[in-house]
Amino acid sequence: MREQNDVLEQALAELAAQETRALEEQMTFSDMQMAKKMQLAHSKENRTLIRKHTRTLRPAPFLRAAAAIAVVVGGLMLLRSSMPEKADVLTPTSPSFSMQTNSPSSTQEPNGVIFTPISPTATPIANIIKPISTTPIPLPTYIPSPAPTAEPTHVPLATPTATPSPVPTLAPLATAAPVPLAAPQHPDGWQGNYFPGKNPGDWLLKPSGGMTAVYDDNYEFTEYDHITTPLSDARDIAEYEYVMINGVPALLTEDRAGQFTLTWDVDGRTLSLFSPDGEKETLLDIANSVIKLPENGSDF
Amino acid sequence: MLPLPLLLLAIEDDSDRAFMEKIYTDYGTLMFHQARLICRSAADAQDVVSEALLALIKKISLLRNMPCNKLKSYIVITVKHQAIDHYRRLRHEDVTWDEEGPDAVSFAQPEDGIMEAAGVDAIRQAICTLPEREKDALMKRYFLKMTEEEIAAAWQVRPVTVRVTISRARNHLKTILQERRED
Structure with a gap:
């Protein structure tokens, strides 16, 4: 029975390998690109999924650290609130202080607070309080203020200084006239949001749609206003590789005729650079120089 | 995506996580392509790949000891079967099969x-x-x-x-x- 299972497993494994090979062989360039896009689009969710299902159940270290800090701070606050508030009045720490001196005497602390110890021979409070007198207190008599003098006294004004010498304020220095910053250029009528910063003045706009421009008759930059897979003849693809363009993965393909196509997505748009007879390095330079235009970019 | 009770069976190991992420990095495109061949929509394909990943996590100890060529086949076949099962479930098939x-x-x-x-x-x-x-x-x-x-x-x-x-x-x-x- 075990031998049978082994043979069966081997046959199934070979069948699976055969299917896998067939799958890989039938993957055209466009299939590959679409699958890669799907993988990139969902990689974050799937990585989260993997982490969720393979991580330990203990919380992350930073969460534990935050929890520990919160406990410590909470404990300190609790401790502080449970302590009695400090009195503003200083009391003698030792009763012998006032016992040695028979009469209370005030001393001044270095910080200026006057310290008066309680005298042990002080009169009881009950003896200090005296009964309120019942005899009426006479109201104060009205005494008119003296009448003003008939003539106002002359108060001489202050004599002005002999030679006032005003000091003129310094004249403001002339500031340089504002110089407008060099604005990125692109052909008039460019409808896209991105454009190569390399030799921007040398690009010519293609008549169709205002989203394709050509440089040096050899480099064609196209911007699509949506994510798309630019049409290409997949069978002619000889080599492909992924390169990073300004931190974004881009697919660089070279067909059998030596034509390069570079495609990448930015901000919900697909950008494409095509070079029928150009150099790969120049193509990558142009791609890396692509910048986002200002909102009113078409006004340049 | 269908809720699966695999959370309870999750393997708690950092190296397993790294291993699974490598599998996804290396074979993700192939997985999506296989799923897309069977599923009608990209969203279904994404669900299938997620389900396949969960199924693979469950078999991680098996995968770790598998040679590279067999591992690739295993992943592809897993996705294929997940996609077929997913498709059947969507069509409410096989209830009485x-x-x-x-x-x-x-x-x-x-x-x-x-x-x-x-x-x-x-x-x-x-x-x-x-x-x-x-x-x-x-x-x-x-x-x-x-x-x-x-x-x-x-x-x-x-x-x-x-x-x-x-x-x-x-x-x-x-x-x-x-x-x-x-x-």
Whole structure:
């Protein structure tokens, strides 16, 4: 029975390998690109999924650290609130202080607070309080203020200084006239949001749609206003590789005729650079120089 | 995506996580492509890949000891089967499929050595002629190393139905091999 299972497993494994090979062989360039896009689009969710299902159940270290800090701070606050508030009045720490001196005497602390110890021979409070007198207190008599003098006294004004010498304020220095910053250029009528910063003045706009421009008759930059897979003849693809363009993965393909196509997505748009007879390095330079235009970019 | 009770079975190991992420990095495109061939929409393909990843996590100890070429096949076949099951579930198929019970087929398996004698190539060809469901059952049980309960959960049938299907598939296989040998 075990031998049978082994043979069966081997046959199934070979069948699976055969299917896998067939799958890989039938993957055209466009299939590959679409699958890669799907993988990139969902990689974050799937990585989260993997982490969720393979991580330990203990919380992350930073969460534990935050929890520990919160406990410590909470404990300190609790401790502080449970302590009695400090009195503003200083009391003698030792009763012998006032016992040695028979009469209370005030001393001044270095910080200026006057310290008066309680005298042990002080009169009881009950003896200090005296009964309120019942005899009426006479109201104060009205005494008119003296009448003003008939003539106002002359108060001489202050004599002005002999030679006032005003000091003129310094004249403001002339500031340089504002110089407008060099604005990125692109052909008039460019409808896209991105454009190569390399030799921007040398690009010519293609008549169709205002989203394709050509440089040096050899480099064609196209911007699509949506994510798309630019049409290409997949069978002619000889080599492909992924390169990073300004931190974004881009697919660089070279067909059998030596034509390069570079495609990448930015901000919900697909950008494409095509070079029928150009150099790969120049193509990558142009791609890396692509910048986002200002909102009113078409006004340049 | 379907909620799966795999969280309880999650393996708690950092190296497993790194291993799974590498699998996804290396074979993600192939997985999406396989899923997209069977699923009608990109969203379904994404669900299938997620389900396949969960299924792979469950079998991580098996995957770790697998040679690279077999690992790739295992991943592709896992995605394929997940996609087919997903598609069937969407169509509410198979609720009553093959629910004849254990009496429908005999569990007695006379081990007469037909398989060993036939050889791997003959078995592989014979498997291709089996009904899709039986082929599916064999692949799940003997290549993907799924238990009968796991297959039953994927098919949404009772485990006994799975057992019957596998038994029937083996019997069919032996019959085919026997016929070819006699020819």
